[in-house]
Amino acid sequence: xxKPNTLDHSSTTVASQVVPFLRNYxxxxxxxxxxxxxxxxxxxxxxxxxxxxFLYEKNIINILRVSAPILVLAGAFxxxxxxxxxxxxxxxxxxxxxxxxxxxxxxxxxxxxxFAITALCGALLGAFNGLLVVRFKITPVIATLITLSLxxxxxxxxxxxxxxxxxxMGDLKMxxxxxxxGREGVLxxxxxxxxxxxxxxxxxxxxxxRSLLGKYAAATGGNPTAAKLSGINTSMxxxxxxxxxxxxxxxxxxxxxxxxxxxxxxxxxxxELTAILVVLIGGTAFSGGEGKxxxxxxxxxxxxxxxxxxxxxxxxxxxxxxxxxxxLAAAASNxxxxxxxxxx
Amino acid sequence: MSVSIKAxxxxxxxxxxxxxxYITLLVASVAVGxxxxxxxxVPNFFQLQNMLNLVTNNWAVISLGVGVSFLLxxxxxxxxxxxxxxxxxxxxxxxxxxxxxxxxxSSGLGLPYWLALLGALAGAMAIGGLNALFVVxxxxxxxxxTLGTMMVARGIAQVITQGSQRNTNLPxxxxxxxxxxxFGTSIQLPVVFMAVLLLVAIFIERKMIFGRLTYWIGANxxxxxxxxxxxxxxxxxxYLFSSAIAGVVGILLSSEFQSGYSNRGMxxxxxxxxxxxxxxxxxxxxxxxxxxxxxxxxxxxxxxSAATGLTLSPDWQFILKAVAVFLAIxxxxxxxxxxxx
Numbered sequence: 001x002x003k004p005n006t007l008d009h010s011s012t013t014v015a016s017q018v019v020p021f022l023r024n025y026x027x028x029x030x031x032x033x034x035x036x037x038x039x040x041x042x043x044x045x046x047x048x049x050x051x052x053x054f055l056y057e058k059n060i061i062n063i064l065r066v067s068a069p070i071l072v073l074a075g076a077f078x079x080x081x082x083x084x085x086x087x088x089x090x091x092x093x094x095x096x097x098x099x100x101x102x103x104x105x106x107x108x109x110x111x112x113x114x115f116a117i118t119a120l121c122g123a124l125l126g127a128f129n130g131l132l133v134v135r136f137k138i139t140p141v142i143a144t145l146i147t148l149s150l151x152x153x154x155x156x157x158x159x160x161x162x163x164x165x166x167x168x169m170g171d172l173k174m175x176x177x178x179x180x181x182g183r184e185g186v187l188x189x190x191x192x193x194x195x196x197x198x199x200x201x202x203x204x205x206x207x208x209x210r211s212l213l214g215k216y217a218a219a220t221g222g223n224p225t226a227a228k229l230s231g232i233n234t235s236m237x238x239x240x241x242x243x244x245x246x247x248x249x250x251x252x253x254x255x256x257x258x259x260x261x262x263x264x265x266x267x268x269x270x271x272e273l274t275a276i277l278v279v280l281i282g283g284t285a286f287s288g289g290e291g292k293x294x295x296x297x298x299x300x301x302x303x304x305x306x307x308x309x310x311x312x313x314x315x316x317x318x319x320x321x322x323x324x325x326x327x328l329a330a331a332a333s334n335x336x337x338x339x340x341x342x343x344x
Numbered sequence: 345m346s347v348s349i350k351a352x353x354x355x356x357x358x359x360x361x362x363x364x365x366y367i368t369l370l371v372a373s374v375a376v377g378x379x380x381x382x383x384x385x386v387p388n389f390f391q392l393q394n395m396l397n398l399v400t401n402n403w404a405v406i407s408l409g410v411g412v413s414f415l416l417x418x419x420x421x422x423x424x425x426x427x428x429x430x431x432x433x434x435x436x437x438x439x440x441x442x443x444x445x446x447x448x449x450s451s452g453l454g455l456p457y458w459l460a461l462l463g464a465l466a467g468a469m470a471i472g473g474l475n476a477l478f479v480v481x482x483x484x485x486x487x488x489x490t491l492g493t494m495m496v497a498r499g500i501a502q503v504i505t506q507g508s509q510r511n512t513n514l515p516x517x518x519x520x521x522x523x524x525x526x527f528g529t530s531i532q533l534p535v536v537f538m539a540v541l542l543l544v545a546i547f548i549e550r551k552m553i554f555g556r557l558t559y560w561i562g563a564n565x566x567x568x569x570x571x572x573x574x575x576x577x578x579x580x581x582x583y584l585f586s587s588a589i590a591g592v593v594g595i596l597l598s599s600e601f602q603s604g605y606s607n608r609g610m611x612x613x614x615x616x617x618x619x620x621x622x623x624x625x626x627x628x629x630x631x632x633x634x635x636x637x638x639x640x641x642x643x644x645x646x647x648x649s650a651a652t653g654l655t656l657s658p659d660w661q662f663i664l665k666a667v668a669v670f671l672a673i674x675x676x677x678x679x680x681x682x683x684x685x
Contacts, residue, residue, distance in 0.1 A: 138673055139627050141421075141487065145614070146666045146673075153662030161657055273491060280488065317507030317606075321499025327492035328474075331484045 027282060027295050031302050038309040054309055061189045065182065065259065067304035069094065069252035070274055071197035074282070074296040075204035076248035077275045079214070080241045081284050082291040084221035085133065087242065088144040090249040090275055092151035093125045094268025097253030099155045102166035102263025105178050115181075119250050125151060126246015130239035148272070155265035166263030174261060182258030193255035200248065204293045217241060218290065277323065278303055280330045366683065367624040367676055368636040374672075375642040382646055386653035398645040400531070403538040404429070404593050404609075406641045408616040409623075410545045411586025413637045415486075416620050418582055419562040419629025423490040424475060425590040425616055427497030428468045429609030432594030434501040434510065436464035437604030441513045449505065450512040457517055465591045471497045472587025476580035494613060501606040511603030522600025534596045541589065545634045558582065563630030618665065619644055622672045643668060 038054040046053040053059075073090060080087055097118050104114035125147070132143035159166060168174045182193045208214035216237045219227040228234050249268070256267045282299035284291025306326070307319055379398075383390035399406075408425045415422045439460035441452025455463065471493050478489040504510075524533040549555035560568045561575050569575050590609075598604045623640030625632025647664045 132670075136674065137677075138670075142621060142627055142669070142673060145617070146669050148666075149662045149669075150666035153659060153664075153666065156659035156662065157657070273495070276488065276491065315506065317502045317505075318499070320495050320502055324492050324495025324497075324499050327495065328478065328489070331488050331492065332478065332482055335482045335484055 027298050027302070030281075031298055031305070034302060034305055034309070038305065038312075041313055052312075054312070057189070061185065063304055063308050064194050065191050066308065067300060068182065068191070068193035068197050068255040068259070069268075069271070070278060070300045070304065071194070071297060072200050072255060073245075073248045073252045073271070073275055074278050074300040075201045075293040076241075076245045078279050078282065078284055078291050078293050078296040079204060079208060079217050080245050081279050082208075082221050083217040083238060083241055084224065085140045085238055085241070086144065086276075087126075087129060087245050087249075088141065088272045089125075089129060089147040089151055090245065090252075091268035091271035092148045092155065093122060093246055093249035094253040094256065094271050095265045096125065096151045096155040096158075097122050097250035098257035098267045099158050099166055099263040099265050101254050101257050102174075102178075103158065105175055106166060106168070106172050106263075108175075111177055111181070115254060118254055119247050122246040122248070122250020122253070123243045124246070126243040126249070127239065129246065130242030133242065134235040134239050152265065159263070159265055165265065165267075167261070179258050179261045182255050182260075193258060196251060197255070200251065201293060201297050204244075208293050213237065213240065221290075273323075273327075274303065277327045277330065280327065280334060283334060285334065363680060363683070364624075364631060364633055364636075367631075367679065368633050368639070370676070370679055371622070371624050371636050371639045371643070371672075374675075375639045375646065378643060378646045378650075382650035382653070386650050389650065389653055394649075398642060398649065400535045402641050402645050403535050404597060405612055405615045405619060406638060407538045407541055407589055407593050408586075408612060409619050409637045409641060410541055410634060411582075411589040412613075412616040413620045413623070413625055413632065413634050414545070414549075414558055415579075415582050415586055416617075416625045416627065417562045417629060417632055418558045418579055419565060420479060420486040420579060420582070421490055421617070422475065422583065422586050423487065423613045423617070424471055424493040424497060425586060426609040426611060426613035427494035427501070428471050428587050428590035429594040429597065429612060430501040430606050431471065431497040432464040432468040432591040433598030433608055434504050434594075434604035434606055435467045436460050436595045436598055437510045437514065437518075438504050439463045440515060440518060441510060442515075445513045449508065449510050452510070452513070457515060461595060464595050465588065467500075468587050468591025468594065469584055472583045472585075473580075475587070476583040479583070480576040480579050490613075498606065501604075505604060505606045507606060509603045509605040511605075514602060519599055519602045522596045522598070522602075534593075534600065537592065537596065542634065542638060549634055554578075554581075559630055561629075615644070618669055621669060624672075624676050640672070643672070 035054070039048060042053050049055050049057070051058070073094075077087065077090065100121050101114055101118040104117060105111075109117075129144055129147050132138050132146065133140050136143070138146070163169070181191065183191055186192050187195060208217070216227070216232050216234075219230075219232055220234045220237050224234060249271075252271070253268060257263050260267065278299040279291065279296045280299075281302055282292065282296035284296065303323070303326070307323065310318065310322060379389075379395075388394070408429070412422050412425060438452045439455045440457055441450065441454065443451055443454040445451030453460075474493050474496070475486070475490055478484050478493075479486045521533060525531070526533055526536050549558070557568070557573055557578055560571075560573060561578055565575055594609065597608055601608075619640040620632070620637045621627065621640070622643050623632065623636035623638065625637060644665065647668050648661050651660050651664055652658070
């Protein structure tokens with residue numbers, strides 16, 4: 001007599017267990033599904049691990065090292081969005097950092113000091129964003145739109161007229177070590193830039209889960225007023241997060257400059273879009289309050305695998321359309337998943 | 345009794361300007377002031393022809409600014425307009441190109457010209473509809489949605505043109521719209537389009553219920569909904585309106601250049617946003633005006649053309665744009681807080 005009732009009961013518990021499980025782990029299934037699809041797509045012409053197929057060792061290494069810039073940026077960008085803020089200037093910060101790094105290197109500075117100075121510049125650029133938002137109280141979107149334009153202008157001015165980027169010219173030669181950071185395999189065939197991205201992500205995961213900054217960021221994004229009233233210095237939290245995003249963008253710029261062997265002021269163009277896309281795919285709510293660094297890292301892998309893997313299947317001019325569609329789909333699925341959770 | 349009458353009279357006498365008019369006047373005087381300052385430094389700047397050029401060279405961005413301004417006032421972004429400009433331009437070319445050209449890029453669908461224009465406009469408004477669907481129905485932040493649709497629109501344009509442009513096999517009448525001189529003067533049809541659009545927009549904004557509702561929704565969406573306004577339908581109309589303007593701009597531009605180019609209108613969405621902000625439209629919604637946006641466009645035009653006149657490298661325009669927006673935002677906040685102390 002009670003059977004139907006028990007059945008009903010068990011089905012609701014299954015649903016209430018499945019939805020959070022999907023919410024937490026669907027992103028890994030998406031990544032696996034994309035990899036399976038891409039490796040199967042060319043099987044009629046190549047063997048599974050043969051050159052020309054997706055799982056060819058050098059192909060994977062190449063995808064990972066091209067992805068280094070977005071991988072290093074995704075985590076910090078997630079923390080900022082968790083706190084309810086946004087940085088549209090990351091692309092310009094990246095371009096400016098690439099130019100600074102290349103200028104330092106071409107003028108004879110050794111690797112580590114050029115690296116450190118560029119990262120410091122990134123921190124300053126990020127702090128400048130933070131200053132505009134926190135001190136001058138300009139809306140984040142406008143403030144970082146201003147600096148998007150400003151940093152890009154500075155980067156373009158640093159490169160002399162008539163040349164498009166900092167590169168070997170005449171007497172000034174790029175040092176031999178310049179592209180090692182982004183290209184030369186140091187561990188498992190992967191370059192330093194990739195491992196730095198992994199390291200930064202681990203640090204940020206610890207920061208998010210084990211430090212006050214992570215808790216405060218979530219509190220600021222969840223309810224700014226409540227956070228402020230409970231004694232959190234939200235201005236300081238936001239300022240520090242902007243600086244961290246600045247450093248990450250600078251590291252991304254270094255990785256890109258090193259990979260391309262030149263300091264291109266426009267090398268970060270569109271990076272803000274990619275970063276937003278990656279963070280959204282990772283399931284971070286745009287309104288702030290929730291989101292995980294690790295899931296954005298996986299989101300970055302998904303986007304890069306998709307865009308680069310797709311090149312073997314369709315012409316390059318499909319890229320913008322696919323990324324735009326994925327962005328809309330990610331935004332919509334975020335909406336539906338979070339609505340389901342509220343409903344249950 | 346007499347006290348209350350006095351109070352009423354005092355209230356009536358104290359008809360000071362609205363904050364909005366105040367900011368619009370501020371923006372206008374900054375535009376004029378900047379023009380005069382530039383005239384002192386830049387040779388040949390203070391000429392009637394130059395004044396006209398400042399407006400006519402920017403007809404596309406000002407036209408886009410109208411739709412973007414209305415949406416900003418209602419509290420929503422529209423960053424998709426640049427992509428729509430590319431899409432509708434490419435569509436108008438692709439639909440009208442005759443079939444069986446020498447290669448894939450020179451053969452289109454061969455529709456009659458008027459049908460191609462309608463098709464291009466429909467394509468543009470479909471993107472506007474997509475914006476409205478995601479913003480209104482799914483309640484996703486408009487900045488994300490319109491960034492996505494910007495890429496979708498430009499992406500479709502890139503697929504149609506295979507990442508390049510289509511400019512062959514076009515009928516003779518194709519180039520007419522974009523370069524038609526009106527009334528025998530040197531003023532071209534697109535500029536007339538911009539002027540009419542501005543006048544209509546100002547009329548709608550000031551004198552029609554539709555315009556006033558936009559302010560209500562932007563100032564307080566919840567209160568607007570509770571007082572019986574259909575926010576969803578209103579914002580849908582605004583997105584369709586903005587995308588239709590962008591569609592027309594795309595058609596006119598592709599006609600002017602006689603080509604459908606997938607990178608046309610790149611960064612125009614940011615320029616449209618920038619001139620709206622310079623013109624004193626608040627990003628939070630509910631405040632600002634189309635006239636202000638127009639003068640914001642003049643400020644940007646004076647700054648960039650003065651920089652060119654001073655033979656600064658074109659790279660300076662990015663920095664000048666940034667400084668102009670920063671100063672404009674700070675000045676407006678400062679003026680408003682000072683006034684309302």
